[in-house]
Amino acid sequence: MCQRLPTSANPANTHLREVCSLLAAGLLRLRSRTAEEAAREAADWGERALPFSAPQRLHANRTNRRPA
Structure with missing residues (x-):
């Protein structure tokens, strides 16, 4: 039976993180x-x-328009 390394100690994860x-x-x-x-x-x-x-720095498509 294989013993697995913890994910933080896995060399592949360390390399990938780097x-x-x-x-x-x-x-x-x-x-x-x-x-x-x-x-x-x-x-x-x-x-x-x-x-x-x-006040003049507004988007062209304002949602709160005033009636003219």
Whole structure:
């Protein structure tokens, strides 16, 4: 009869956990780099935030419309 290792001590689980951790870290770095590059490109093109006041910053499809 084979004796099974606890799941935390299973070498395959340990290896899989390490690979997943590395992949997750890589994805986070890639996403942050992509966001930084997009912001840099927008600044290069001269894009800036529009100076709307807080009440004007609403979605186009508002649910609480007022009658005209």
